[in-house]
Amino acid sequence: AQSVTQLGSHVSVSEGALVLLRCNYSSSVPPYLFWYVQYPNQGLQLLLKYTSAATLVKGINGFEAEFKKSETSFHLTKPSAHMSDAAEYFCAVSDNTNAGKSTFGDGTTLTVKP
Amino acid sequence: EAGVTQSPTHLIKTRGQQATLRCSPISGHTSVYWYQQALGLGLQFLLWYDEGEERNRGNFPPRFSGRQFPNYSSELNVNALELEDSALYLCASSLSGRGTQETQYFGPGTRLLVL
Numbered sequence: 162a163q164s165v166t167q168l169g170s171h172v173s174v175s176e177g178a179l180v181l182l183r184c185n186y187s188s189s190v191p192p193y194l195f196w197y198v199q200y201p202n203q204g205l206q207l208l209l210k211y212t213s214a215a216t217l218v219k220g221i222n223g224f225e226a227e228f229k230k231s232e233t234s235f236h237l238t239k240p241s242a243h244m245s246d247a248a249e250y251f252c253a254v255s256d257n258t259n260a261g262k263s264t265f266g267d268g269t270t271l272t273v274k275p
Numbered sequence: 276e277a278g279v280t281q282s283p284t285h286l287i288k289t290r291g292q293q294a295t296l297r298c299s300p301i302s303g304h305t306s307v308y309w310y311q312q313a314l315g316l317g318l319q320f321l322l323w324y325d326e327g328e329e330r331n332r333g334n335f336p337p338r339f340s341g342r343q344f345p346n347y348s349s350e351l352n353v354n355a356l357e358l359e360d361s362a363l364y365l366c367a368s369s370l371s372g373r374g375t376q377e378t379q380y381f382g383p384g385t386r387l388l389v390l
Contacts, residue, residue: 193376204279204365204381205318212376251318255376261308261323261331263379268317 163188163254167266175274180224180239182269184252187233194235195253195263196226205251211235222246247273277302279382281366287388288356296351296385300368306330307349308369308379309341313362321364324349325371356389363387 168183186192193212197205209220216228226237235252252266280299288294300307309321320333324343332339338354347368353360363384369377 195378197381202383204383205367206381207378210376210378253318259331261306261325262320262333263308264320265310265318 163192163256163259163264165252165254165264165266167250167252167269169269170267171270171272173272173274174242176244177241180237180242180246180271182237182250182252182271184226184235184237184266185233186235186252186254188254188256190256190258193255194226194228195255196220196224196235196237197251197253197265199249199251199268201248208237208250242271242273244273244275247271279366279368279380281364281382281385283385284383285386285388287390289390290356290358292356294353294356294360294387294389296353296364296366296387298349298351298366298368298382300347300349300366301380304368304370304380305347306369306371306377307343307347308367309349309351310365310367311335311362312365312384313359316362318365322351353387358389361387361389 164187166185195210196208209218211228219225249268253263255263282297306325311319323331341351343349365384367379367381
């Protein structure tokens with residue numbers, strides 16, 4: 162069975178500071194991992210995904226994530242936070258044992274202080 | 276290129292009624308996914324349709340059902356509504372039926388309120 166744990170339901174950073182959102186996963190087979198962002202009253206937008214190619218994945222809006230198999234982690238980072246990054250972020254995992262199903266974490270709300 | 280569209284944006288029903296939610300995928304996409312985002316429960320996978328067939332479903336009772344039409348649009352039906360069905364229902368589409376690693380593109384959702 163697959164599962165995702167996002168550590169920290171709320172993260173607050175100052176504008177210009179490093180953003181680090183944590184995600185740990187569990188999967189019995191090689192996983193596919195995703196980060197999505199959700200702005201208020203909108204659907205989810207894909208930031209980046211890992212599908213067993215390079216372990217460091219670069220996404221949109223300056224975000225990147227590193228797949229670490231030994232730590233079963235896929236943390237999302239951005240060197241310098243912008244006010245526009247304030248949103249809710251979801252980590253998701255899928256694998257070939259349960260086709261079409263993505264399992265999402267509970268989400269992390271990012272607040273960016275001026 | 277138009278994104279995933281969902282209708283209606285808001286829906287208010289009373290307990291025991293039926294709700295029908297609609298989703299139009301991105302042009303050229305054959306797979307449609309439905310998710311429930313309830314307060315405090317996160318995003319839960321509901322259903323996956325591809326090429327008109329139900330391919331997978333999450334851990335939801337049979338009163339949650341749906342279908343996919345020949346033009347790949349989809350309907351989600353919720354029968355015998357219960358208060359806890361109140362949630363944001365998100366539809367997503369992907370290019371093909373490979374499913375697992377496909378990028379899913381999400382619509383804005385339908386907010387269902389059951390009174």
